[in-house]
Each structure stands twice: as structure tokens, then as C-alpha cells.
Amino acid sequence: MVEEKLAPGARVGIVGGGQLGRMLALAGARLGLYCHIYTDRSDDPAIDVAACSSVAPYDDQDALARFVDAVDVVTYEFENIPAQTAEFLAAQKPVRPSPQVLALTQDRLVEKNFISGLGIEVAPYAQVDDAGALARAVAQIGRPSILKTRRFGYDGKGQALIRLGSDLATSFRSLGGQPSILEGFVPFRCEVSVVAARGLDGDFVAWDIGQNVHEHHILASTKVPADISADLAARAKDKARKIAEALDYVGVLAVEMFLTEGRGGPRLLVNEIAPRVHNSGHWTMDGAVTSQFEQHLRAICGFPLGSVRAHGPAEMLNLIGDDIYRWREFLAQKGACLHLYGKSEARPGRKMGHVTFLKENAQD
Amino acid sequence: MVEEKLAPGARVGIVGGGQLGRMLALAGARLGLYCHIYTDRSDDPAIDVAACSSVAPYDDQDALARFVDAVDVVTYEFENIPAQTAEFLAAQKPVRPSPQVLALTQDRLVEKNFISGLGIEVAPYAQVDDAGALARAVAQIGRPSILKTRRFGYDGKGQALIRLGSDLATSFRSLGGQPSILEGFVPFRCEVSVVAARGLDGDFVAWDIGQNVHEHHILASTKVPADISADLAARAKDKARKIAEALDYVGVLAVEMFLTEGRGGPRLLVNEIAPRVHNSGHWTMDGAVTSQFEQHLRAICGFPLGSVRAHGPAEMLNLIGDDIYRWREFLAQKGACLHLYGKSEARPGRKMGHVTFLKENAQD
Numbered sequence: 001m002v003e004e005k006l007a008p009g010a011r012v013g014i015v016g017g018g019q020l021g022r023m024l025a026l027a028g029a030r031l032g033l034y035c036h037i038y039t040d041r042s043d044d045p046a047i048d049v050a051a052c053s054s055v056a057p058y059d060d061q062d063a064l065a066r067f068v069d070a071v072d073v074v075t076y077e078f079e080n081i082p083a084q085t086a087e088f089l090a091a092q093k094p095v096r097p098s099p100q101v102l103a104l105t106q107d108r109l110v111e112k113n114f115i116s117g118l119g120i121e122v123a124p125y126a127q128v129d130d131a132g133a134l135a136r137a138v139a140q141i142g143r144p145s146i147l148k149t150r151r152f153g154y155d156g157k158g159q160a161l162i163r164l165g166s167d168l169a170t171s172f173r174s175l176g177g178q179p180s181i182l183e184g185f186v187p188f189r190c191e192v193s194v195v196a197a198r199g200l201d202g203d204f205v206a207w208d209i210g211q212n213v214h215e216h217h218i219l220a221s222t223k224v225p226a227d228i229s230a231d232l233a234a235r236a237k238d239k240a241r242k243i244a245e246a247l248d249y250v251g252v253l254a255v256e257m258f259l260t261e262g263r264g265g266p267r268l269l270v271n272e273i274a275p276r277v278h279n280s281g282h283w284t285m286d287g288a289v290t291s292q293f294e295q296h297l298r299a300i301c302g303f304p305l306g307s308v309r310a311h312g313p314a315e316m317l318n319l320i321g322d323d324i325y326r327w328r329e330f331l332a333q334k335g336a337c338l339h340l341y342g343k344s345e346a347r348p349g350r351k352m353g354h355v356t357f358l359k360e361n362a363q364d
Numbered sequence: 365m366v367e368e369k370l371a372p373g374a375r376v377g378i379v380g381g382g383q384l385g386r387m388l389a390l391a392g393a394r395l396g397l398y399c400h401i402y403t404d405r406s407d408d409p410a411i412d413v414a415a416c417s418s419v420a421p422y423d424d425q426d427a428l429a430r431f432v433d434a435v436d437v438v439t440y441e442f443e444n445i446p447a448q449t450a451e452f453l454a455a456q457k458p459v460r461p462s463p464q465v466l467a468l469t470q471d472r473l474v475e476k477n478f479i480s481g482l483g484i485e486v487a488p489y490a491q492v493d494d495a496g497a498l499a500r501a502v503a504q505i506g507r508p509s510i511l512k513t514r515r516f517g518y519d520g521k522g523q524a525l526i527r528l529g530s531d532l533a534t535s536f537r538s539l540g541g542q543p544s545i546l547e548g549f550v551p552f553r554c555e556v557s558v559v560a561a562r563g564l565d566g567d568f569v570a571w572d573i574g575q576n577v578h579e580h581h582i583l584a585s586t587k588v589p590a591d592i593s594a595d596l597a598a599r600a601k602d603k604a605r606k607i608a609e610a611l612d613y614v615g616v617l618a619v620e621m622f623l624t625e626g627r628g629g630p631r632l633l634v635n636e637i638a639p640r641v642h643n644s645g646h647w648t649m650d651g652a653v654t655s656q657f658e659q660h661l662r663a664i665c666g667f668p669l670g671s672v673r674a675h676g677p678a679e680m681l682n683l684i685g686d687d688i689y690r691w692r693e694f695l696a697q698k699g700a701c702l703h704l705y706g707k708s709e710a711r712p713g714r715k716m717g718h719v720t721f722l723k724e725n726a727q728d
Contacts, residue, residue, distance in 0.1 A: 008704045009692055026390055029413045032691075032704030034715065051412040169548070243561045286653070289699055291723055304696040311675040327372055327396075332668040335653055340372045340396030343529055353396065360673070 004094070005302030006072050008032035012297060013071030013093070017044025017053070019341040019351060020077035020277050022359065023285070025050040033301070037100035038067045045342045046077075051249055058085050068092040075251060075300050079105050080152050095202075096250040096300040104247070105275045108150045109181050118246055120239050121269050122183035123258065124227055128259065130174045137182040138162060144185040147171055149178045159217070167219070186269060188258035192226045194240035196334035197295045198249045200302040204338045205295075206237040207308045208317075210280045212256070220348065222280045222316045224287065228259060228266075236268055243273060252279030252296040279351075286337035286356045287314035313359045324352035335359060368458070369564065369666030370436055372396035376661060377435030377457070379449070381408025381417070382717060383705040384641050387649070390413040391657035396580035397665070402431045408704045410441075422449050433455040439615060439664050443469050444516050460564075460614040460664040461639045468611070469639045472514045473545050482610055484603050485633050488548035495536045501546040502526060508549040511682065513542045523581070524674030541682055547720055550633060552622035556590045558604035559645035561659045562613045564666040568657075570601040571652055571672045574644045574680075576620070582713065586644045586680045588651065592623060592630075600632055607637060616660040643682065643715075650701035650720045651678035677723045688716040699723060 010033055014021045017039030025035040025046050029266055034053040037044070045055045052070070056063030068074065068088075074095045076086075079102060086099035104110050112125050126137035128147065138145065143166070149158035160171045162182070172180070189256075191214070195208035211226035213217055226233070240255040254274040254300055260267050281292035290306030319326070324346050330336045340353035371610050374397055378385045381403030389399040389410050400416040401408070411417045416434070420427030422445055432438065432452075438459045440450075443466060450463035476489050479700045490501035492511065502509065503507050507530070513522035526546070536544070555578065560570035575590035576583055590597070604619040618638040645656035654662075654670030661670055683690070686711050694700045702719035 001609075008688075009706075022393070025713050026413075029386070031392055032706045034412065048398065048415040049390075049413055056491075082440065165668075190403065210657075239552065289650070290703065304692065306695070306701075307699050309699065309721075324372075330715055331662065333672065335671050335673065337653065339394050339671075342373075342396045342398075344395065358673075 003072065007301075010034070011036055011052075011071040011300055012047070012301070013067055013074040013089075014039060014050070014077060015039075015058070015074065015081055015089075016077035017041060017046040018077060018341075019045055021046035022049055022341060023282075023293045023339075024075075024077060024277065024296065028297050029239045031294065031297060031303075033297060036067065036071050038064070043231070043344065048342060051163060052232045056288075058082055061088065061303075064088055065092075073300055075296065077276055094300075097247070097253070098250070101247050101249060101275045103290070105273050106151055107260040108148055110150075111180075111273060112181065114246075115243065115270050115273070120242065121267060123186045123269050123271065126182050128166065128172070128182050130177075131169045134168045134172050134180075134182065138168060141182055142191045146183045146185060147175060148183060149175050149180050157217075172271050186258050186260055188260045188269075189266070190226065190228075190259050192228065192236060192250055192257050192259055192268075193222070193278065194236050194255045194257070194279040195252065195278055195284070195292055196237065196240045196244060196255070197252045197292070197299050197305055197308075197328050198244040199305045200250055201251045202245075203305050204241050204244060205305050206240055207281065207284055207292070209233045210283070210312050211234055216349070218320060219318055221268070221318065222283060222319075224283050224310065224314045224316075232259070232266055232268065239268065239270060243270075251275070251299045252277050252281070254280060254293050258282075279354075282339070282354050283314040283316040283346045284308075285301075285339065287311055287358055311358060314356055315359070316354055316356045318351055319353040319355060321346050321348040321350055321352065327353075330355045333357070367436065367493065371665075374665055375400055375435040376665070377402060377417075377431055377438040377453075378410070378414070378441055379403075379422070379438065379445055379453075380386050380441035381405060381410040381500045381714060382441060383409055383707075385410035386413055386705060387646075387657045387703075388439075388660065391655060392661050395654075395661060395667075396657065397661060400431065400435050402428070403603075405709065411707055422446055425452065427539045428452055429456075437664050440466070440659065441640055460510075461617070462612070462614070465611050465613060465639045469637050470515055472512055472541070473543075474514075475637060476545065478610070479607065479634050479637070482606055484606065485631060487550045487633050487635065490546050490547050492536070492544040496532045496698070498532045498536050498546065500641065505546055510547045510549060511544050512547060513539050513544050515647075517540070521581075535637060546664040548621050550624055552624050552633075553630070554590065554592075554623050555635070556592065556600060556621050556623055556632075557586070557642065557644040557667065558600050558619045558621070559616065559648070559656055560601065560604045560619070561616045561656070561663050561669055561672075562606060562608040563669045564614055567669050568605050568608060569669050569672045569690050570604055571656070572674050573600055573646055573697055574647070576644050578714070581595060582715075583643045584684075584686060585681055585682065586647060588647050588674065588678045588680075594601055596630055596632065598621070603632065603634060607634075613639075615663045616641050616645065616656050616722055618644060620644075643718075644680075646703070647678040647680040647720045648672075649703065651675055675722060678720055679723070680718055680720045682715055683714065683719065685710050685712040691717075694719045697721070
């Protein structure tokens with residue numbers, strides 16, 4: 001029998017075994033849940049801390065069948081899961097957020113059409129299926145602009161900048177000639193993200209807005225609260241709520257937005273929806289009453305959502321590659337909360353951990 | 365080679381697999397440590413969340429040898445480990461806190477003599493080796509008083525109340541005729557505990573003082589900060605520091621004290637030292653920058669100690685036996701942080717979890 005609302009002791013299947021899966025499993029243990037990681041990599045960092053794990057390819061139907069049989073609900077820590085895998089699992093047990101959400105957020109074009117369809121502003125964009133369409137899109141949107149594959153891009157992968165002198169045919173080929181979209185380059189004052197949660201009963205909560213800095217297309221830091229007015233913060237949360245409700249979303253989601261200066265005042269353009277816990281919400285582990293990881297599990301298990309109250313201002317710094325060797329320096333800093341992901345090799349660009357600085361007041 | 369100061373990636377052996385071992389293992393994962401649980405019970409709740417575990421009797425030398433070989437440092441989550449086990453492990457790898465600390469705190473008489481020897485007040489006590497000694501002790505200390513076995517008592521086990529009409533021979537036999545001590549019954553205003561940590565380099569930090577309520581000899585709740593003056597709080601922390609320094613202590617310890625009203629003003633009598641993370645420090649998981657579990661690991665690994673700053677007032681409630689069935693009610697409460705230990709059976713008197721209420725201010 002499939003229960004909609006679960007209880008402590010429930011078995012939560014998590015597809016993906018990276019640091020997000022690891023932090024979900026750690027949060028699950030606090031709530032007395034048994035987390036079962038499904039990953040295709042035997043050295044994934046979530047395995048060490050989860051009650052159970054299955055290591056098999058994401059399209060291995062036998063392994064997936066055993067996995068789904070052993071859990072009460074399924075969630076995921078990354079959105080590039082094959083659609084067929086999500087549907088296969090959803091035929092047996094609740095998958096939250098739903099496979100429909102996954103399908104939508106896996107395709108940049110479908111996602112942008114969906115967001116625009118809600119009356120929410122996004123950066124100008126155009127569909128690009130071939131080099132000819134790219135030329136037309138550039139004529140419409142202008143340069144500089146960014147060509148992105150519709151599917152499977154992350155951390156700057158699958159992107160090409162279209163500058164003044166760029167050869168369009170070469171740019172299109174550099175992404176493998178895949179179906180893509182061209183996005184207008186938006187000069188923004190800052191990038192913010194709303195990390196929010198929607199419960200099984202439709203409750204919606206959003207933490208304080210984070211202000212993000214990216215370096216080399218990878219999130220470097222998140223400062224909370226963002227340097228924006230209370231009115232803008234409320235507008236940002238409203239957009240996230242509208243999106244979550246339209247998707248009948250269950251779980252934690254992050255909505256990335258650009259803050260731009262328009263003639264009529266500041267404008268928020270939605271850039272991307274992440275249908276999962278998000279790097280820009282890591283500060284909640286130490287800086288808020290309920291962490292995004294626990295909140296996600298509360299939502300997908302049908303538990304009441306927890307308080308999102310922040311203890312005070314916070315700043316989260318990602319530890320990328322060699323940054324991890326500064327661990328002792330961070331541990332010695334007043335108010336620093338260090339998290340390391342247990343990855344054996346510190347490759348350049350690899351997220352090895354993060355540190356959250358909790359400040360007594362914004363001047364600290 | 366034995367390293368005094370370790371680094372993330374180190375392997376931490378934890379003797380004992382109960383909820384304290386579980387919360388230590390979860391805190392270890394955050395720091396990128398690999399926790400290895402050694403327990404004699406295969407269904408212990410720490411096993412599910414630890415990177416490794418060994419299940420064998422506490423005096424199984426082969427299993428202990430394999431365990432100590434596989435770790436870089438050893439600690440423990442309960443103090444009733446056989447002394448020989450601790451010494452066997454300490455011959456191979458650092459055991460922190462030291463086996464000497466363990467030996468001292470395992471014997472109520474030795475512990476009280478040690479504390480008194482530091483010039484720190486304790487309740488009146490006397491050594492009781494036989495029924496005759498009990499009669500002399502009662503003549504000296506009076507009734508009501510409490511007879512306690514010197515070793516292996518916890519949560520009220522191994523205790524007998526000596527009332528006006530109690531037959532002393534019967535009382536002594538009720539504890540199995542073991543070497544005991546008689547303690548004077550102290551009328552106290554409240555019971556407080558100092559949860560503190562001492563690092564490998566001798567740094568000492570103490571969280572805000574907790575005020576404890578016991579029911580049926582088991583901790584029911586801890587309120588932080590305790591309702592005591594700043595001066596008394598400072599005196600309580602000083603006593604804990606004196607004890608930690610005299611023991612050359614490494615790790616987290618708890619010092620339980622009675623607050624009594626004397627003729628010269630309030631007095632603090634030390635009741636007990638717990639050489640480990642302590643139930644009255646659970647609030648630090650949600651209510652302070654650094655939790656007692658992370659702090660203990662920082663100390664025993666030779667890392668810098670973390671900030672003990674509290675986010676605000678907090679109250680921790682133990683969930684004992686059937687209390688666990690109230691989980692949904694607690695999850696729905698504003699500012700409540702629920703922790704369940706993953707124990708399968710809710711037996712009466714069994715600690716099943718705890719909930720910490722974080723208040724925005726003391727009036728909440």
C-alpha cells in the first residue's frame with residue numbers, strides 16, 4: 001500500500017549520491033528516517049552516511065525495481081535523471097517533486113515558456129534548433145548573448161557566449177549542434193535566489209533571500225539577507241510561490257533571479273528553477289531554525305513544514321578544489337560552521353565543502 | 365604512526381552505539397570524518413549513520429584489535445566501558461578523554477574525593493563498604509540520604525533512598541552488597557549543568573548553563589540559560605574549568621551541580637562529572653553556533669574549538685517511551701527542532717528522541 005503521509009521510520013529513496021544527497025541523508029537521520037541512496041558511482045559521498053545504498057546505472061530496471069520496492073517515497077538530489085527512470089519509479093511509489101516537474105526543469109525552453117506563461121518576467125530568449133535559427137535569434141536578441149543547450153547543462157557547461165565577432169555556425173557546433181536557446185545578456189545589479197518549500201498540503205514557506213556571487217559559472221558565495229528592499233524580497237518570494245503552486249510542487253525548490261535596474265525601478269527576472277535543495281540554501285543548516293534538507297524531507301513525507309526563521313545574518317562560502325586545505329583556518333574563525341563532503345580527491349572546480357559564517361549583526 | 369592532531373578524513377573510533385554515538389557520527393560526517401562505531405548490540409541506532417561499525421563484546425580482544433587498527437583516535441559515548449578495554453585501546457591509539465578520566469568517573473567515591481580535593485564543594489558523602497559502615501555513615505550524614513553503588517549506576521539505577529524507617533541492612537543488600545557511598549540529601553533550588561569542552565591545546569569553552577528537571581531519575585528537560593545570576597553562572601563555569609584542567613581533559617564534559625541556598629547566599633555543589641557529551645547539552649545542536657557533538661570531535665581530533673554562542677533562549681524536552689508518538693505535534697510547533705534516534709521499540713523509560721524549542725526571546 002502506498003501511504004501519502006509517512007511517519008518517522010519511513011524509508012526515503014534518494015536518487016543521486018553527491019553532497020546534496022549526503023546532507024539530505026544526514027537530515028533524514030535526525031528525523032528518524034531511513035535514507036536509501038541510489039547512485040551510479042560507488043565512491044559517492046552520500047553512501048557513507050545513508051542507512052542503505054544501491055549502486056547501479058540510472059537506467060538499470062532491475063536495480064531500480066529493487067530500490068523502489070525498498071522505499072516509501074522517492075526524491076532526487078539532481079535534476080538530470082533520465083525521464084524514463086523517474087516515470088518508472090513513479091509508477092510504484094510517490095516521486096516528489098513529481099516527474100512532470102523534473103521534465104519541465106530539464107528543458108530550458110519548456111521552463112522559460114512555463115515561467116513566462118505565468119506572467120513572470122525572464123530575460124529575452126529564443127528557440128535555436130539549427131544554425132539558421134541562431135542567426136535569426138541573434139538578429140532579434142542582439143549581442144552579447146548566451147547560447148545554452150536546452151538540456152543537461154550545469155555550472156556553465158553547455159554554454160557559449162555570442163560576442164560581437166563570434167562566428168555563429170562555430171558557436172552552434174561548439175555545443176554539439178544540440179537543440180538550444182539563445183538568452184539575452186542581462187546587465188544585473190545582483191543575482192538573488194529564493195529557496196522555498198511547499199508541503200504536501202500546499203503550505204508555502206520561503207527563507208530569507210540569498211544574494212549570490214558566481215565565479216567561473218560556479219556559485220562562490222551566498223549572503224543572507226540579500227541587499228534588497230523588503231518590498232523586492234516580498235516580490236521575489238511571490239514569484240517563487242506562484243511557480244511552486246503552478247507546479248503543484250512538493251519539496252524544496254530554488255528560484256534564481258537577476259535584479260536589474262529598469263526605467264520603472266528595479267526588476268526581478270527569473271533565470272532558473274532548481275527542483276531540489278540548492279547550494280544557495282546551505283546557510284540554512286546553521287543559520288535558520290529548519291535547514292533546507294530537513295524541510296525537503298518534511299515536505300516529501302507529508303510532515304508539517306518547519307520554521308524558516310533565520311538566527312541572524314549569514315554568509316556561505318563554497319570550498320572549491322584546493323580551498324578545502326584552508327579547513328583549519330575556517331575552524332578557527334569565530335562563528336564559522338564548516339561542512340566537508342568527504343570527497344577523496346580535491347579536483348579543480350569540485351565542490352569539496354562549504355563554510356557558513358554566522359554573524360551576530362550585519363556589521364560583523 | 366600516531367598523530368596527535370588529525371585532519372578531515374581521519375577515522376574516529378567511538379565506543380558505544382546509542383543515541384550519543386549516533387549524534388557524534390552525524391556531527392563527524394559534517395566535518396568529513398569517518399566514524400567507526402564499536403558496540404556489542406547489532407541493533408544500536410548509531411550503526412545506521414556511521415561510515416563503519418564493529419559489533420562484538422566490549423572485552424573481545426581480537427575485535428578490539430581490529431577496531432583500534434582501523435581508526436586514528438578513540439572516544440566513547442558512555443562511561444561504563446571496562447577499564448581494561450580502555451587501556452587496551454590506549455596502548456595503540458590516543459583515547460580521549462583518557463582512560464584515567466574514565467577510571468575516575470566510574471567510581472563515585474574516587475570522583476567525589478577528587479572534586480573535594482580541588483576545593484570544590486560537594487554534598488556530604490561517606491564510604492560504605494559493608495552494612496556496619498552504612499550505619500556509621502547514616503549516623504554521620506543523617507536521614508533522608510541516598511545510598512549509591514560506587515560503580516555502574518545511571519538514570520537512578522543502583523540507588524536506594526534511606527528514609528526515617530529504612531532498615532539499613534536491607535537497603536545495603538538491595539544494592540547487591542556492593543561497595544557504595546552514602547550521600548546527604550541536599551534540598552536544592554534547582555539543578556544545573558555546565559556543558560563545556562577542553563581542546564588538545566588546553567583551550568576551554570563552556571556553553572550557557574542549562575537548568576535541568578529530572579523525572580523518575582531521568583532527565584526530562586533542560587532550559588537554557590538557567591535562571592541564575594551571571595555571577596553564579598561564572599562560578600559554575602569556573603568549577604567546570606578547574607575540573608577539566610585538573611584532569612588534563614580533552615573533549616566535551618558535563619558537570620552537574622545543585623544550587624542550594626546557604627546562610628552566606630546561594631551555593632553550588634557539584635554532583636557528578638560525565639566524561640562525554642551529555643543529554644543536557646542536546647540543545648546546542650540547534651541552539652548554538654557549535655553543537656556539543658561537533659565540539660567533542662573537534663577537541664579529540666586536535667582541531668580548534670568552535671564558538672559556543674547561543675542563538676537565543678532554548679528548551680530541550682526528552683522524548684521518553686510513548687512521548688515519541690507526539691512527533692507530529694512537535695513538528696507543527698513554531699521553532700521546534702525534532703530529533704529522533706531511530707530506535708525500533710518505544711519501551712517505557714527509553715530515550716527515543718528529543719525536541720528543542722528555540723525561542724525568539726525568553727517570553728516566547
